[in-house]
Amino acid sequence: MTTALSPRRTELASFLRSRRDRLTPAEVGMAPGMRRRTPGLRREEVAQLAGVSVTWYTWLEQGRPINVSGQILDAIARTLRLDSTERQYLYRLAEVPLSPAPASADRITPTVQGILDAMTGYPAAALNSRWDLLGWNAPAAAVWPRLTAPDSSRNVLWELFTTPECCRCFVNRDTRLPHMVASFRTAFGQHLDDPAWTGLVRELSSASTDFARLWATHDVAAPPSQTMTYQHAAAGELSLTLTRMDLPAIPETFITVWTPVDAPSRDRLDWLLAHADAPALDHTH
Numbered sequence: 001m002t003t004a005l006s007p008r009r010t011e012l013a014s015f016l017r018s019r020r021d022r023l024t025p026a027e028v029g030m031a032p033g034m035r036r037r038t039p040g041l042r043r044e045e046v047a048q049l050a051g052v053s054v055t056w057y058t059w060l061e062q063g064r065p066i067n068v069s070g071q072i073l074d075a076i077a078r079t080l081r082l083d084s085t086e087r088q089y090l091y092r093l094a095e096v097p098l099s100p101a102p103a104s105a106d107r108i109t110p111t112v113q114g115i116l117d118a119m120t121g122y123p124a125a126a127l128n129s130r131w132d133l134l135g136w137n138a139p140a141a142a143v144w145p146r147l148t149a150p151d152s153s154r155n156v157l158w159e160l161f162t163t164p165e166c167c168r169c170f171v172n173r174d175t176r177l178p179h180m181v182a183s184f185r186t187a188f189g190q191h192l193d194d195p196a197w198t199g200l201v202r203e204l205s206s207a208s209t210d211f212a213r214l215w216a217t218h219d220v221a222a223p224p225s226q227t228m229t230y231q232h233a234a235a236g237e238l239s240l241t242l243t244r245m246d247l248p249a250i251p252e253t254f255i256t257v258w259t260p261v262d263a264p265s266r267d268r269l270d271w272l273l274a275h276a277d278a279p280a281l282d283h284t285h
Contacts, residue, residue, distance in 0.1 A: 007192040012093035013063035018218035050075040129187035129252040131156040142276040161208035171229040181214040182221035234278035
């Protein structure tokens with residue numbers, strides 16, 4: 001009788017395989033050896049470098065419910081060249097004891113909304129770790145009217161990946177979206193049994209081939225702090241830098257504030273805030 005793998009162990013198996021596939025023997029000081037049918041290291045090579053048996057590592061990569069110690073995880077993390085975020089993700093998936101993750105908040109307090117409303121010069125919003133939009137200010141509505149519209153999904157990832165190409169205002173999406181998906185996956189590691197999370201991943205993967213491709217890389221990353229460029233039909237190109245401020249009193253919730261990176265973006269944002277009803281797109285459906 002076959003025992004079904006837990007979602008956490010299934011994710012662990014996929015994550016380990018993806019990290020192994022991205023390394024070459026030369027990168028870890030090994031000879032290439034015989035011809036390889038697939039890229040990356042073999043399981044036996046990872047086991048040898050980590051100082052564990054091939055059978056044990058194979059079981060781990062198959063997602064079997066075997067006991068794992070922090071010492072062994074450290075050895076595997078070193079072998080697979082994991083960064084600090086990937087290492088934490090590995091520990092979480094292997095179910096090495098960690099502080100339990102609180103559920104993501106689905107609303108903010110009136111006080112937090114009041115803080116957002118008081119920020120009149122910059123777009124600002126409150127989100128949870130699932131990238132659900134929980135609150136925003138007037139400048140945010142002017143810059144991102146589609147996201148804040150009454151019929152919006154209120155989820156940043158959904159809007160970014162499912163918006164028709166003709167309506168996309170995010171200019172540098174090819175360089176920024178991979179990091180957003182990787183940081184989302186880091187948070188996802190704490191919610192593998194939560195239908196709200198697994199449902200979102202399933203629906204996004206079905207609706208967007210771009211999301212499905214990025215999700216399949218199993219990359220994980222720290223929350224993004226980066227510059228994003230948007231094209232507004234009336235105001236022009238806006239380059240804005242993200243500053244993130246966590247809200248410890250509300251689980252897995254944070255405020256983002258977007259500030260112009262240069263004088264032209266500052267002038268265009270000021271113009272837009274003075275003409276908040278200006279259309280963001282040059283066409284309608």
